[in-house]
Amino acid sequence: MPHMPASHPIAAQPFAYRLPPGRTALVIIDMQRDFIEAGGFGAALGNDVSLLQSAIAPTQALLQAWRARGWPVVHTRESHAHDLHDCPPAKRDRGSPTLRIGDPGPMGRLLVRGEPGNAIIPALAPIAGEVVIDKPGKGAFYGTALHEALQVRGVTHLVLAGVTTEVCVQTTMREANDRGYDCLLVDEATQSYFPEFKAATLAMITAQGGIVGWVAPLAAVLQALPPAP
Numbered sequence: 001m002p003h004m005p006a007s008h009p010i011a012a013q014p015f016a017y018r019l020p021p022g023r024t025a026l027v028i029i030d031m032q033r034d035f036i037e038a039g040g041f042g043a044a045l046g047n048d049v050s051l052l053q054s055a056i057a058p059t060q061a062l063l064q065a066w067r068a069r070g071w072p073v074v075h076t077r078e079s080h081a082h083d084l085h086d087c088p089p090a091k092r093d094r095g096s097p098t099l100r101i102g103d104p105g106p107m108g109r110l111l112v113r114g115e116p117g118n119a120i121i122p123a124l125a126p127i128a129g130e131v132v133i134d135k136p137g138k139g140a141f142y143g144t145a146l147h148e149a150l151q152v153r154g155v156t157h158l159v160l161a162g163v164t165t166e167v168c169v170q171t172t173m174r175e176a177n178d179r180g181y182d183c184l185l186v187d188e189a190t191q192s193y194f195p196e197f198k199a200a201t202l203a204m205i206t207a208q209g210g211i212v213g214w215v216a217p218l219a220a221v222l223q224a225l226p227p228a229p
């Protein structure tokens with residue numbers, strides 16, 4: 001890792017977050033067509049997917065900042081194998097969606113790896129050198145090699161973005177916190193189909209002295225980064 005100037009503390013809740021340059025991964029959770037566009041899994045569950053649009057530009061800003069500094073970037077996709085062997089009946093059979101995981105929809109089979117709808121949205125598409133994790137669960141550590149991928153890169157801190165705040169983002173953040181990562185969630189870069197659930201999640205994360213981690217606005221993060229080389 002080339003020498004990096006120190007970053008300033010980020011004005012975060014519940015207190016300042018210090019980010020080690022080069023050892024902090026940006027983790028973008030499930031910014032997939034399946035959740036953000038019409039005809040995907042999120043819509044099949046009965047949600048208004050337009051609510052997630054506002055997270056795209058702030059996540060792009062973080063992605064640009066990380067790429068400019070050569071810092072590690074991780075993208076995750078909630079996805080299942082073609083034969084659904086990694087989708088337990090408890091997940092596929094839950095509730096009464098209009099289409100279930102694996103059913104054919106307008107963007108291909110819902111939440112199935114390699115289908116058009118399972119791709120990350122073009123605005124945030126991964127580039128060479130970035131880690132892409134296919135995850136069968138809501139948390140990005142369950143059933144994946146994410147922890148190992150972070151360890152070999154010397155990552156100790158995670159800055160999180162993505163959707164949805166109270167489901168895959170919060171589950172991943174809790175898994176990461178238990179594994180010893182210091183985690184910061186960027187307010188504008190995450191979104192939920194339920195605004196009240198997003199607000200409650202941010203409050204839960206930062207309560208009790210940061211029991212799960214930190215939350216900060218985008219501007220506070222960008223302002224605190226050392227200049228790009």
Ligand code: TIU
Nearest residue numbers: 030078163164167168169
């Ligand atoms: N339904 C919902 O809010 N979320 C998910 O099913 N997955 C993710 O959060 N990615």
